[in-house]
Amino acid sequence: MKKTLLLVDGSSYLYRAFHAMPNLRNKAGEPTGAIFGMINMMRKIHQDFSPDYMACIFDAPGKTFRDDLYPDYKGHRPPMPDDLRAQIEPIYQTITALGWTIIAQPGVEADDIIATLAEIARQNDVNTIISTGDKDLAQLVNDHISLINTMSNERLDREGVKTKFGVYPEQIIDYLMLIGDKVDNVPGVDKVGDKTAAKWLQEYSTLEKLIEHADELKGKVGENFRAAIPQFGLTRELITIKQDCDLTGFYHQLDDLLPKPQDKDKLVELYNQFGFKTFLREVSGDDKAIPEQDSRKVDDLPPAPATIHYEMITTEQALQKCLETITQAEVVALDTETNSLDGMKAQLVGLSLSVAVGQAWYIPLAHNSAGLLEEQLDKQKTLALLKPWLESPKLIKVMQNAKYDAHVLANEGISLQGVKHDTMLMAYVLVSNSKVSLEALSERYLGRKGLSFEEICGKGAHAITFDLVPLDKATQYACEDADFTFQLASVLEKKLQQERGFIDTYALEMQVWPVLFRMEHNGVKLNEQELLQQSNELGDVLHKLEEKAYEMAGEAFNLNSPKQLGEILFERLKLPVLSKTSKGAPSTDEETLTKLAQDYPLPALLLDYRSLAKLKSTYTDKLPKMINPKTGRVHTDYAQAAVVTGRLSSSDPNLQNIPIRTAEGRRVRRAFIAEDGYHLMSADYSQIELRVMAHISGDKNLQTAFAQGQDIHRATAAEVFGISVDNVTAEQRRAAKAINFGLIYGMGAFGLASNLGITREAAQNYIHLYFQRYPGVAEYMEQTREKANRQGYVETVFGRRLWLPEIQGAKGPRKAAAERAAINAPMQGTAADLIKKAMVAVQQWLDTEQLQSRLIMQVHDELVLEVKNEEANQVRQKLPILMASVAQLAVPLLAEVGEGENWEQAH
Incomplete structure (x- = not known):
C-alpha cells in the first residue's frame, strides 16, 4: 500500500478550537480553551490515520502575495481576539511536543504550503490526506489527494467533491470565482450563489466557455456576470492555491515530516501549566497526577460512533417497528421539524427519534416538495399512533429546547409529557455565557458537526421552509438532531453531577420551562382601540416636537438622520463635538445627546423625540399587529437560556422593555387587559436585590433595617449622615437611594457624583461613610472581586454559576466593568x-386548587396573573405568602400585590 502524508490545516483548526470550546483558563487566569481543543483534535486525527508522514500548517503573521495583489484581501476579517493570540505560542509548543512538524512560511498562506507539500508527496508516490474545513482546498483533490473534515466525518475524494459542490475538483477554481469568498473578501459575481455557479459549470464545463456564451445568460444575473468579467483575472490569482512555495528552512525532504517521539517531559510541563488534568494523567502514567493549576474540570470528547445509521420511515411496518422500539427503550431523544420558528404558529413537518448513539429515524409527515406527498405516512394517523407515547409521563424523552417542541405538539392536539432532560438547559446551567444551540453544543461537547440549517434551507430572501427540503437532506439533518441530542444528554448529565449547584439549578430550570410554556400559550389580551388612540396622540406630540426642533435649528431637517442631525448640531449651532463615530463623523448617539442636553435645549428635545418615537414604533403601532388571529391574544417568547445571570428575556413582543419611568410608557400597560369575568393581578418582589445584598453580605445593620420593616433608603440615610430616621430629609433619602442601588451595580464615586449632581469628592465621602456604617457590604464587594478574578465566575445564593469571561486577562476599563x-x-x-x-x-398551587386563574406574564421581579373574579380573594391572600416563602434568607422577602382592569392599574 502507498504511504500517507497527513497535513492538518492548523489555522482552520485554531479558530474552530477557539470558538467551539468554553472560556477555559488556568489558575493564573491565562486562556487555555483553544489549546485544549487543538490537543484534542490533533491527538484524535493522529490516532484515526496513523500516517507515515505528518505536518501541521499555520498561516504566518504578516502580509502575503495576495495582499499585494488586492489590498482589500481579507479586509472584512476582524483582528484575531487577544485571548486567541495569547494561545498561539503555547499551541506551537504543545503540537511540537506531541511529535508534529509545524510549518508557517511568511508571504504565503497555509493553503499554499499544504498544496506544495501535497504535490511533493504525489511526485514521491505518496498519498495525501488534508484535514480542513476550508472549501478552497477542494481544488487540490485528485487520485492522490483527499480532504477530511473531522467535525463532520466528511471525506472528499473526486466524486465526493462533485456530490458536495456540484462540480469536480478541476472546476472548483472557476466555481469559487463565480460565487466569490465572503470570508476572504474576494469578489464574485453579484447574486450568483452555489446552485447557479454549479448549474453554469455543469452546462458549459469551464469559465472560459461560459464567458464565450456570456450573451446567452438572461436577466439581471446575466448582466452581473458580464459586468464581472474584467475582474476575473485578479480573482483567479487570489483563489488559485500555489503549489510551488519555497519551503527552505522548514523542509528539505519527506523524511523531515516523519512522526517524532513525544517529548513527555515537555508535555508534563505544559499540561501542568495549562491545568489539563486528564492529559497529564495520560502522559505521566500517574492516575493521581492533578496539576496545581487545575481550575476547571474538563474531560476528553467522547468517541465518535463507529457507524452511522439513519433511516427514513415511510411505511406502516417501519413505523410500527420504530414505535415498539421507543416504547421499550429506557430513554429516547425526540426532535420536531417545523415550518416556522414561532412555536405558536409552527406546523409539524416531521419527527426524529434516537435510542442509541449513531442511530436515528426520521418520520416525514408534511413535506410539500413535488412528488414527495406519496412517500409520506398520513400525518393524522401517524400522530394518533405516537400520541400515547408522546403523552406518557413514564416513557422518558430527552430533547433540545423542549418548550418549543411542546408548543409544536400542542398545535397538533398533543400534550408532551415525560421530558427528563433538555440539553439546551443542561448546557446553559453549566456555562451560561456560551452558545446553547445544538450545533454549538455538538461541536463543543461531542466534537461532531452535522448539516447546518442554512445548508439545507438557505438564508435571507431565498431561504425555504423545512417542508420544502428534499427528503434525503431532511432525513440527514433531522436524524443528526436526534442523534446528537441523545449523546449530549448523556455527556452533559455527567458534567452536571460534578457540582451540587449544577444539580439544583438544573432541577429548577426543568421545573420552570413547563410553566413558561403555559404562560406563553395563555398569552395576554390587548385593547386595540386604546393602542390606536395612543399611537394617534403620540403622532401628534412627535409632530409638535419636530416643529419645535425646526424652530430651534432655524430650518427643517430629518430628525432621524444622523448626518443631517450632525450638520445642525455641530456645523450650524456650533455645539461641542464630544465623541466621534468609527468613520470619524461627530457622534449623535444617545450618550452624546444626554451630555449635551445638560447645557443645550435641542439635544434634550431630541432625546424626548427619540424616546416617544421608539415607544410608538415598538409598542403602540406594533403590538396590535402581533395579536394571534386564532387566540386574539399576544404570545411573547420567554428565552430561558439567553441571559448570563439566569434572568428570562422576552421577545415578540418584548414585555420587559416597556418604559415605566415615563407617563407615556406606563400608559402602554393600560392596553394589557383581561378577558370578561377576569381582572389582572400583579405581585412584585419589593427591593429584592437590596434584600439579597443584605443576605449575601451578612451586614448586620442592613439586615436589621429590613427585619424591622424600615424604609431602607431612609434607614441608610440615617446611617450615612449620622442622624435619626425621623430627621432624614427628602434630599438625603434620594442620596441614600442612589448609593444603595448604585453599589448594587458596582457604581463608583464618578457615577454617583453624576447621578446626584455633586462633586466627586462629596460622592466619595458618601461612599466612605456608607462603608463605615455597612462594613459587611464593603467586605462582600472586595471578596467578590478577588473570587471572580481567581476563578472566573461567581455564584448565586442557590449555587447558579455565573461566568465572567471578561474578568480574567482584561485591563483598564474592561477590567473595571x-x-x-x-x-x-x-x-x-x-x-x-x-x-x-x-x-x-404559584403554578403548582393554581393546579392543586384547580383554579381558573392563570399566570400570563413575568417581567423582572413581577408576576402578572389573569384572575377569575370569583377567585380574587383566594389568590390575593395566597400570592404574597407563596412568593415570600420560596426561600429562607437572612432578611424577610416581601411581595406586594396590586390589581385592576388593566396592567397599569394592577402594577
Whole structure:
C-alpha cells in the first residue's frame, strides 16, 4: 500500500478550537480553551490515520502575495481576539511536543504550503490526506489527494467533491470565482450563489466557455456576470492555491515530516501549566497526577460512533417497528421539524427519534416538495399512533429546547409529557455565557458537526421552509438532531453531577420551562382601540416636537438622520463635538445627546423625540399587529437560556422593555387587559436585590433595617449622615437611594457624583461613610472581586454559576466593568432564581386548587396573573405568602400585590 502524508490545516483548526470550546483558563487566569481543543483534535486525527508522514500548517503573521495583489484581501476579517493570540505560542509548543512538524512560511498562506507539500508527496508516490474545513482546498483533490473534515466525518475524494459542490475538483477554481469568498473578501459575481455557479459549470464545463456564451445568460444575473468579467483575472490569482512555495528552512525532504517521539517531559510541563488534568494523567502514567493549576474540570470528547445509521420511515411496518422500539427503550431523544420558528404558529413537518448513539429515524409527515406527498405516512394517523407515547409521563424523552417542541405538539392536539432532560438547559446551567444551540453544543461537547440549517434551507430572501427540503437532506439533518441530542444528554448529565449547584439549578430550570410554556400559550389580551388612540396622540406630540426642533435649528431637517442631525448640531449651532463615530463623523448617539442636553435645549428635545418615537414604533403601532388571529391574544417568547445571570428575556413582543419611568410608557400597560369575568393581578418582589445584598453580605445593620420593616433608603440615610430616621430629609433619602442601588451595580464615586449632581469628592465621602456604617457590604464587594478574578465566575445564593469571561486577562476599563458585573451578578442571579421559584410555586398551587386563574406574564421581579373574579380573594391572600416563602434568607422577602382592569392599574 502507498504511504500517507497527513497535513492538518492548523489555522482552520485554531479558530474552530477557539470558538467551539468554553472560556477555559488556568489558575493564573491565562486562556487555555483553544489549546485544549487543538490537543484534542490533533491527538484524535493522529490516532484515526496513523500516517507515515505528518505536518501541521499555520498561516504566518504578516502580509502575503495576495495582499499585494488586492489590498482589500481579507479586509472584512476582524483582528484575531487577544485571548486567541495569547494561545498561539503555547499551541506551537504543545503540537511540537506531541511529535508534529509545524510549518508557517511568511508571504504565503497555509493553503499554499499544504498544496506544495501535497504535490511533493504525489511526485514521491505518496498519498495525501488534508484535514480542513476550508472549501478552497477542494481544488487540490485528485487520485492522490483527499480532504477530511473531522467535525463532520466528511471525506472528499473526486466524486465526493462533485456530490458536495456540484462540480469536480478541476472546476472548483472557476466555481469559487463565480460565487466569490465572503470570508476572504474576494469578489464574485453579484447574486450568483452555489446552485447557479454549479448549474453554469455543469452546462458549459469551464469559465472560459461560459464567458464565450456570456450573451446567452438572461436577466439581471446575466448582466452581473458580464459586468464581472474584467475582474476575473485578479480573482483567479487570489483563489488559485500555489503549489510551488519555497519551503527552505522548514523542509528539505519527506523524511523531515516523519512522526517524532513525544517529548513527555515537555508535555508534563505544559499540561501542568495549562491545568489539563486528564492529559497529564495520560502522559505521566500517574492516575493521581492533578496539576496545581487545575481550575476547571474538563474531560476528553467522547468517541465518535463507529457507524452511522439513519433511516427514513415511510411505511406502516417501519413505523410500527420504530414505535415498539421507543416504547421499550429506557430513554429516547425526540426532535420536531417545523415550518416556522414561532412555536405558536409552527406546523409539524416531521419527527426524529434516537435510542442509541449513531442511530436515528426520521418520520416525514408534511413535506410539500413535488412528488414527495406519496412517500409520506398520513400525518393524522401517524400522530394518533405516537400520541400515547408522546403523552406518557413514564416513557422518558430527552430533547433540545423542549418548550418549543411542546408548543409544536400542542398545535397538533398533543400534550408532551415525560421530558427528563433538555440539553439546551443542561448546557446553559453549566456555562451560561456560551452558545446553547445544538450545533454549538455538538461541536463543543461531542466534537461532531452535522448539516447546518442554512445548508439545507438557505438564508435571507431565498431561504425555504423545512417542508420544502428534499427528503434525503431532511432525513440527514433531522436524524443528526436526534442523534446528537441523545449523546449530549448523556455527556452533559455527567458534567452536571460534578457540582451540587449544577444539580439544583438544573432541577429548577426543568421545573420552570413547563410553566413558561403555559404562560406563553395563555398569552395576554390587548385593547386595540386604546393602542390606536395612543399611537394617534403620540403622532401628534412627535409632530409638535419636530416643529419645535425646526424652530430651534432655524430650518427643517430629518430628525432621524444622523448626518443631517450632525450638520445642525455641530456645523450650524456650533455645539461641542464630544465623541466621534468609527468613520470619524461627530457622534449623535444617545450618550452624546444626554451630555449635551445638560447645557443645550435641542439635544434634550431630541432625546424626548427619540424616546416617544421608539415607544410608538415598538409598542403602540406594533403590538396590535402581533395579536394571534386564532387566540386574539399576544404570545411573547420567554428565552430561558439567553441571559448570563439566569434572568428570562422576552421577545415578540418584548414585555420587559416597556418604559415605566415615563407617563407615556406606563400608559402602554393600560392596553394589557383581561378577558370578561377576569381582572389582572400583579405581585412584585419589593427591593429584592437590596434584600439579597443584605443576605449575601451578612451586614448586620442592613439586615436589621429590613427585619424591622424600615424604609431602607431612609434607614441608610440615617446611617450615612449620622442622624435619626425621623430627621432624614427628602434630599438625603434620594442620596441614600442612589448609593444603595448604585453599589448594587458596582457604581463608583464618578457615577454617583453624576447621578446626584455633586462633586466627586462629596460622592466619595458618601461612599466612605456608607462603608463605615455597612462594613459587611464593603467586605462582600472586595471578596467578590478577588473570587471572580481567581476563578472566573461567581455564584448565586442557590449555587447558579455565573461566568465572567471578561474578568480574567482584561485591563483598564474592561477590567473595571467586569468587576462591577461580578459584584452585581450574584444579586441579579439570586433574584432570577427567586422569581423562577415563585413561578413554579404559584403554578403548582393554581393546579392543586384547580383554579381558573392563570399566570400570563413575568417581567423582572413581577408576576402578572389573569384572575377569575370569583377567585380574587383566594389568590390575593395566597400570592404574597407563596412568593415570600420560596426561600429562607437572612432578611424577610416581601411581595406586594396590586390589581385592576388593566396592567397599569394592577402594577
